[in-house]
Amino acid sequence: MTFYRNRPLFAVSVAMTVLMVAVAVYFLFIDAGVARDPWDVVLALALPGLVAWVVLRVGLIPSVEWGEGRLTVHNPFLTCTAPLSDVRLLGRADKGGAFEIRGIGPVTPFAMSRSVFDGRRANTARRALRDAVRQTPPPTEEPPATARRTPRIGWYDLLLLPFALSSVWAFLP
Numbered sequence: 001m002t003f004y005r006n007r008p009l010f011a012v013s014v015a016m017t018v019l020m021v022a023v024a025v026y027f028l029f030i031d032a033g034v035a036r037d038p039w040d041v042v043l044a045l046a047l048p049g050l051v052a053w054v055v056l057r058v059g060l061i062p063s064v065e066w067g068e069g070r071l072t073v074h075n076p077f078l079t080c081t082a083p084l085s086d087v088r089l090l091g092r093a094d095k096g097g098a099f100e101i102r103g104i105g106p107v108t109p110f111a112m113s114r115s116v117f118d119g120r121r122a123n124t125a126r127r128a129l130r131d132a133v134r135q136t137p138p139p140t141e142e143p144p145a146t147a148r149r150t151p152r153i154g155w156y157d158l159l160l161l162p163f164a165l166s167s168v169w170a171f172l173p
Contacts, residue, residue, distance in 0.1 A: 001067035002132070004125035006059075008117035013059025020048040020055070039169060045162035053159040061152065062111035064125070066132050071101075074152070075110040082147035084136040099133070103145025 027044035057076040065072050071087055073080045086102040098108045112129075115122050 001065050002125075002128055003063065003065045004111060004121070004129075005063040006111050006113075006115055006118045006122065009059045009115070013055045016055045017052050017060070020052040024048040042162045042165045042169065046166035047163070049159040049161070050163040053156060056156045056159070058110075062109070064109045064111050064129065066129055069136065071129075071133075073107055073109045073111075075107075077152055078149055079152055080104055080107050080147065080149050082145075084133055085139050086145060086147050087133045087136075089130060089133055101147045103147040104149050 024045050027048070028041065061074055061076055063074045066084065069084050071080075071082055071084055080101060082101045082104065088100045088102070090098040090100055090106060098106060100106050112122050112126055
């Protein structure tokens with residue numbers, strides 16, 4: 001299996017997530033002492049939780065892996081999995097990172113987007129993926145599409161809870 005993730009974005013995202021944990025600990029225990037009621041905890045975790053959620057979705061989750069006849073694209077909100085034989089390259093003369101998956105439609109791998117800091121690795125990964133798609137023999141008969149697109153839901157979505165609760169709290173009488 002070949003795996004690609006934007007390493008500089010991943011590293012910055014890890015650092016930002018650690019920073020948000022430190023900010024939450026500061027708000028909860030150092031700034032005003034121990035929280036007196038549940039709303040203090042919710043308000044202290046609202047902004048760090050929201051920032052950490054965005055950073056996790058954009059920097060830590062996106063990746064692309066292919067090999068053994070399958071392609072899996074992990075974008076911030078969706079995961080697409082398909083056999084390489086169902087993938088058709090798109091873009092300028094079959095160049096670029098976008099492709100079309102039969103049964104799903106056009107897919108742009110978020111992890112392979114243009115990057116100033118990881119451009120060479122991204123270009124190499126796009127080239128290797130294009131070669132893998134081109135080398136996959138077409139099916140002898142037209143089988144039904146077996147591609148799947150599933151929403152990404154995980155523990156990190158709980159990080160939105162304090163922000164949602166603080167938004168409700170802001171409108172309470």
